[in-house]
Amino acid sequence: MANETNPPRRLRLGMVGGGQGAFIGGVHRIASRIDGRYELVAGALSSNAERAAASAAELGIAADRSYASYEEMATAEAARDDGIDAVSIVTPNHIHFGPAKAFMEAGIHVICDKPLTTTLDDALELARIAEKTGVIFGLTHNYTGYPMVRQAREMVANGDLGKIRVIQAEYAQDWLSEKEEGGDNKQANWRTDPAQSGPAGSVGDIGTHAYNLACFVSGLELAELCADLEAFVPGRALDDNAHMMLRFEGGAKGMLWCSQVAPGNENGLALRIYGEKGGLEWKQEHPNHLTYSPFGEAPRTITRGGHGSSAIAGRVTRIPPGHPEGYLEGFANVYSDVAEAITARLEGREPDKDALDFPTVMDGVRGVKFIESAVESSAKGGTWVKTKVAL
Numbered sequence: 013m014a015n016e017t018n019p020p021r022r023l024r025l026g027m028v029g030g031g032q033g034a035f036i037g038g039v040h041r042i043a044s045r046i047d048g049r050y051e052l053v054a055g056a057l058s059s060n061a062e063r064a065a066a067s068a069a070e071l072g073i074a075a076d077r078s079y080a081s082y083e084e085m086a087t088a089e090a091a092r093d094d095g096i097d098a099v100s101i102v103t104p105n106h107i108h109f110g111p112a113k114a115f116m117e118a119g120i121h122v123i124c125d126k127p128l129t130t131t132l133d134d135a136l137e138l139a140r141i142a143e144k145t146g147v148i149f150g151l152t153h154n155y156t157g158y159p160m161v162r163q164a165r166e167m168v169a170n171g172d173l174g175k176i177r178v179i180q181a182e183y184a185q186d187w188l189s190e191k192e193e194g195g196d197n198k199q200a201n202w203r204t205d206p207a208q209s210g211p212a213g214s215v216g217d218i219g220t221h222a223y224n225l226a227c228f229v230s231g232l233e234l235a236e237l238c239a240d241l242e243a244f245v246p247g248r249a250l251d252d253n254a255h256m257m258l259r260f261e262g263g264a265k266g267m268l269w270c271s272q273v274a275p276g277n278e279n280g281l282a283l284r285i286y287g288e289k290g291g292l293e294w295k296q297e298h299p300n301h302l303t304y305s306p307f308g309e310a311p312r313t314i315t316r317g318g319h320g321s322s323a324i325a326g327r328v329t330r331i332p333p334g335h336p337e338g339y340l341e342g343f344a345n346v347y348s349d350v351a352e353a354i355t356a357r358l359e360g361r362e363p364d365k366d367a368l369d370f371p372t373v374m375d376g377v378r379g380v381k382f383i384e385s386a387v388e389s390s391a392k393g394g395t396w397v398k399t400k401v402a403l
Contacts, residue, residue, distance in 0.1 A: 020355045025050040026089060026096040026120075028082045028111045029103035031057035031067035035199065036125060037102045040152070041071070043343030044100065046330075049351035053077060054096050056085045056111075082111040090118035097354055098123055098148075104202045105210050109134040112149075116141045121148040121354050123347065127220050127383060128376025130210030132401070135380040139403055142373045148357065149373040150350035153224045155281065156371055157345030158338065159316045159325035160302040164229045164285070164292050165369070166324045167304070173287030176230055179258065179266035180284040181222040184277035188214075188252050191245050204250050211387045213250030215241060218281075219270035219386070220379045224371065225283050226268070227378070229292075232260040234382065234399045237268075241390035244273050256386060259396075299338040327366055346370050377401055 025044055030037015037057070044050040054077040057067040061080045068078030079085035089095040098121040101111045109129045112122050116138070128151060129135045142149045155161060167173065192200035202208040203217055210216050227234060236259045241251035252273045258266035271277070281296035290306040300316040314320040317333035328345045331337055349367040356363035381401040389397040 022051040023097040024053045026054035026099040028101045043347045046344035047348045056082045086114040086118040104208045106208045116147045123150045135377045139373045148353050151371040151376045153371045154342040156228050157342035159329045163325040174289035176264045176287045178286040181226040182269040183218040183222040184274040184280040185272045186275045188272035212383045214270045214272045215254050235261045236396050238396045239386040239389040
């Protein structure tokens with residue numbers, strides 16, 4: 013990100029979840045610090061009071077700003093003159109709705125991990141509260157923050173591919189190829205538990221990323237889908253593999269595959285988009301390269317920070333080309349864009365327009381609708397199900 017001559021004060025950040033032993037909480041804390049836009053000052057880091065206090069102490073959070081519950085935290089921080097500007101919610105899926113609702117109603121901006129909620133009704137309620145209160149709500153679909161993803165979105169919007177015809181999205185992993193739940197693997201336990209994860213497994217966990225990326229880059233809204241969900245591992249309560257056919261508004265067609273039982277795949281998120289004039293391909297495991305194939309010409313590789321890289325990509329690039337930059341920085345770009353929106357609000361000015369591409373509460377609503385539509389379609393034997401949703 014570009015340095016500012018007179019940088020704004022750091023936003024005071026609180027966190028719900030993310031205590032000792034939690035993977036994603038550490039990721040969010042690193043991301044919030046990369047550009048120096050936030051300072052973590054408060055937290056309800058665990059539902060276990062002792063673990064919450066110990067986690068806060070490890071992170072340098074003052075004892076009087078370590079809370080036993082998110083309800084207590086929202087009330088107390090809203091009453092302080094130096095209360096938090098924003099809260100980061102990094103809990104399992106079923107504990108997104110309550111904290112998001114509480115902090116928005118307290119007038120505190122929200123940054124929430126995905127998926128937004130476990131039910132569409134809850135997601136719609138959060139969207140209504142966000143609209144009523146006017147708070148800024150960012151959803152951390154971190155892959156939208158990658159420089160080459162931002163460039164791909166710009167190229168599609170500029171018409172470089174012409175009218176979009178075909179969209180192929182996939183996210184393949186192998187870490188659940190054997191039964192991991194029921195033991196000490198905390199990540200596997202909650203991700204395969206309908207009470208905590210919601211109605212879908214791989215679709216909610218990683219399929220939503222593939223879906224969000226397809227819509228973000230193409231600029232198109234999904235109209236309907238036809239899905240086949242499967243739990244291949246015996247005894248697993250939620251899907252670990254899904255195949256879908258997609259129909260987008262405007263006539264584009266697509267396919268989406270997500271799997272957590274594909275041996276040899278670690279985090280194989282990939283997107284391919286084809287239009288009348290050319291195509292684009294991007295792979296998360298090689299994030300600094302974007303392949304552009306104008307029709308009738310040899311494919312060319314655009315590299316982050318290199319030849320062909322646009323100003324939009326450069327805005328969210330920190331280091332020279334050839335050095336790896338990806339996962340943590342993608343999160344950081346979402347955090348910093350949300351920070352710009354919040355800071356502009358505090359300073360009474362218009363935000364940088366290029367900072368407004370971060371996923372919002374409505375992206376979260378559409379993601380939950382995508383999950384529920386996929387589950388419904390599969391349960392009905394693969395029928396086509398509408399995916400559009402409005403407040």
